[in-house]
Amino acid sequence: MEFPTGYLKNIKIVILGDGVAGILEYGFMQNAFLAALLASVACGLVGTYIVIKRIVFISGGISHAAFGGIGMGYFLGVNPILAAIPFSILSALIMGVTSKKVNVSEDTAIGILWSVGMAIGIIFINLTPGYVPDLLTYLFGSILTVPSSDLLIMFILDLIIITAVLLFNREFKSICFDEEFSKVIGIPTEAIYLLLLSLIALSVVVLIKVVGIILIIALLTIPAAIAKQYTHQLGKLMSLAVVLGMILTTGGLWLSYLFNLASGATIVLFLALAFLVSTLLRKLFVTN
Amino acid sequence: MTVKTVEIKNVSLQMGGMSILEDINLSINDHDFIALIGPNGGGKSTLLKIILGLIKPNTGIIQVFGRAPHKSSDLIGYLPQHVSFDPDFPINVFETVLSGRYHGILKSYTDRDRDKVLNVLDEVEMLDMRDRQISRLSGGQIQRVFMARALVREPRLLLLDEPMASIDPEMQNSFYTLLEGLKERMAVILVSHDVGAVSIHVDSIACLNRRLYYHGPVEEAADGLEEVYKCPLELISHGIPHRILKKH
Numbered sequence: 001m002e003f004p005t006g007y008l009k010n011i012k013i014v015i016l017g018d019g020v021a022g023i024l025e026y027g028f029m030q031n032a033f034l035a036a037l038l039a040s041v042a043c044g045l046v047g048t049y050i051v052i053k054r055i056v057f058i059s060g061g062i063s064h065a066a067f068g069g070i071g072m073g074y075f076l077g078v079n080p081i082l083a084a085i086p087f088s089i090l091s092a093l094i095m096g097v098t099s100k101k102v103n104v105s106e107d108t109a110i111g112i113l114w115s116v117g118m119a120i121g122i123i124f125i126n127l128t129p130g131y132v133p134d135l136l137t138y139l140f141g142s143i144l145t146v147p148s149s150d151l152l153i154m155f156i157l158d159l160i161i162i163t164a165v166l167l168f169n170r171e172f173k174s175i176c177f178d179e180e181f182s183k184v185i186g187i188p189t190e191a192i193y194l195l196l197l198s199l200i201a202l203s204v205v206v207l208i209k210v211v212g213i214i215l216i217i218a219l220l221t222i223p224a225a226i227a228k229q230y231t232h233q234l235g236k237l238m239s240l241a242v243v244l245g246m247i248l249t250t251g252g253l254w255l256s257y258l259f260n261l262a263s264g265a266t267i268v269l270f271l272a273l274a275f276l277v278s279t280l281l282r283k284l285f286v287t288n
Numbered sequence: 289m290t291v292k293t294v295e296i297k298n299v300s301l302q303m304g305g306m307s308i309l310e311d312i313n314l315s316i317n318d319h320d321f322i323a324l325i326g327p328n329g330g331g332k333s334t335l336l337k338i339i340l341g342l343i344k345p346n347t348g349i350i351q352v353f354g355r356a357p358h359k360s361s362d363l364i365g366y367l368p369q370h371v372s373f374d375p376d377f378p379i380n381v382f383e384t385v386l387s388g389r390y391h392g393i394l395k396s397y398t399d400r401d402r403d404k405v406l407n408v409l410d411e412v413e414m415l416d417m418r419d420r421q422i423s424r425l426s427g428g429q430i431q432r433v434f435m436a437r438a439l440v441r442e443p444r445l446l447l448l449d450e451p452m453a454s455i456d457p458e459m460q461n462s463f464y465t466l467l468e469g470l471k472e473r474m475a476v477i478l479v480s481h482d483v484g485a486v487s488i489h490v491d492s493i494a495c496l497n498r499r500l501y502y503h504g505p506v507e508e509a510a511d512g513l514e515e516v517y518k519c520p521l522e523l524i525s526h527g528i529p530h531r532i533l534k535k536h
Contacts (some may be wrong), residue, residue, distance in 0.1 A: 052377055167394060174387050178373055184340055185390045185441070186361045232378045232421040 028144050035146045036249035038154040039210040039219060042203035044242030045165050047224035049196055053176040056221055058095055061110035062197065063204040063216040065091035065117025070138050071124030081150050081205060088201035091117050096197045100190060141212030141264030143253060154206045161199055172196055173234055211264035222271040223248065226278045248274050291354040293318050293445050293475045294339055299348030301334065308334050310499045320475045323486040326496040332479045333369060335496060336447050340366055352445065365443030367434055369450040375423045381433050382418040385409060388437040408436045412466065428455040446470060448478045464489045
């Protein structure tokens with residue numbers, strides 16, 4: 001079958017037009033976009049600390065351990081996202097304390113808790129009678145099925161994260177830069193570090209529905225990593241990371257809708273592409 | 289009775305089954321300028337960390353300005369030997385120094401803090417670079433920034449861990465000149481393994497190799513009193529650099 005070229009153009013326009021305005025007509029798409037925006041706030045703020053303190057691996061550990069909370073939620077019959085909050089904070093605290101206090105290397109502690117958390121989740125889901133939920137939605141995200149109740153949880157967690165950053169930014173920045181000196185000038189470094197890990201745990205919960213446990217670490221690192229290429233001021237870095245996160249996650253979401261691809265994976269690949277482009281552009285144009 | 293700046297009594301420390309410090313006794317007064325010398329691994333940096341309250345000794349008493357070290361942290365300035373920081377960290381010179389004015393949780397920096405930062409940056413001759421990102425500084429400049437960060441606290445005790453190790457010889461002299469001026473305002477403890485350069489500038493020397501072998505004026509150490517004090521130091525006078533020998 002042959003169409004006049006003008007017809008094809010029109011189809012494209014219709015699709016694109018539909019993409020901008022039309023997709024927002026669906027309630028689930030509105031929720032998906034809201035979820036992406038809420039996730040970007042957590043990513044930009046907490047992700048900045050993760051990138052500058054170089055604690056990407058421990059953040060990966062916390063996000064995977066959160067799966068235990070998901071499983072526990074199913075087992076107990078409560079909202080898995082809610083159950084993941086105490087569980088991931090607890091695992092973050094255990095990781096923080098063991099790595100500092102017990103004679104175990106941080107690496108090892110993270111590796112163990114990483115898999116133990118996931119194993120606990122699987123066992124709980126095994127033990128849950130009746131309907132076995134689709135694990136993939138938590139492992140790889142399902143931003144298109146975020147209910148409004150989860151949006152509310154994400155919003156509240158974002159508020160907590162923003163408040164903590166506003167109140168303790170000086171302490172966080174100080175321990176990220178020079179932990180020993182922070183201790184010397186009287187900052188309770190261990191408590192502040194554990195608070196930071198708890199914020200990471202909260203961000204993980206915010207992100208579970210958006211990209212899923214396995215892909216979370218991309219959202220926690222890439223926006224901040226791109227932003228870091230353009231500014232050396234922490235405040236600007238955080239704002240830029242939030243804005244970049246918003247553009248890239250909603251952009252990724254839109255692409256996944258256009259091409260009918262898995263949303264979490266598309267968002268992550270779009271983020272990675274942006275990082276690659278940004279890095280190359282800086283190499284080409286910024287002589288340093 | 290005036291309170292000693294630092295009072296260390298019978299302090300011993302073991303770590304991982306190894307004896308690091310044994311029965312250390314040392315007291316330091318206001319305006320003392322003392323060099324803590326000894327071989328690598330002799331416990332110099334560890335003793336500084338005990339004075340800072342970062343490490344607790346197994347036995348013995350340590351008091352700084354008559355209190356436990358961590359309670360006197362307001363009065364202590366510290367220049368570490370190595371600051372393990374990410375050179376690409378998003379922070380500039382001014383902010384780095386300002387962090388030394390930390391007052392406590394929920395207490396913001398004041399205009400006085402900012403003025404003080406500018407004064408100190410001027411003192412270490414880094415005022416022009418106040419907006420520069422730290423990744424764009426040389427080793428010697430970074431050293432000055434960290435020195436400023438220690439001084440901005442207006443300490444009455446300044447602890448310097450191998451401050452000469454990372455700066456070039458020309459800058460060492462200006463660094464010593466800076467230290468001479470500081471002595472008027474505070475007590476200074478300078479850790480070094482380079483005895484020769486240090487001895488010209490300091491008032492007294494403490495020699496540490498797990499035990500404290502000698503603490504006293506430089507001249508007496510140079511007069512061959514090492515025999516009496518069992519200092520494992522071969523101090524050769526008339527400007528020839530000293531050499532540290534193994535413990536007898």
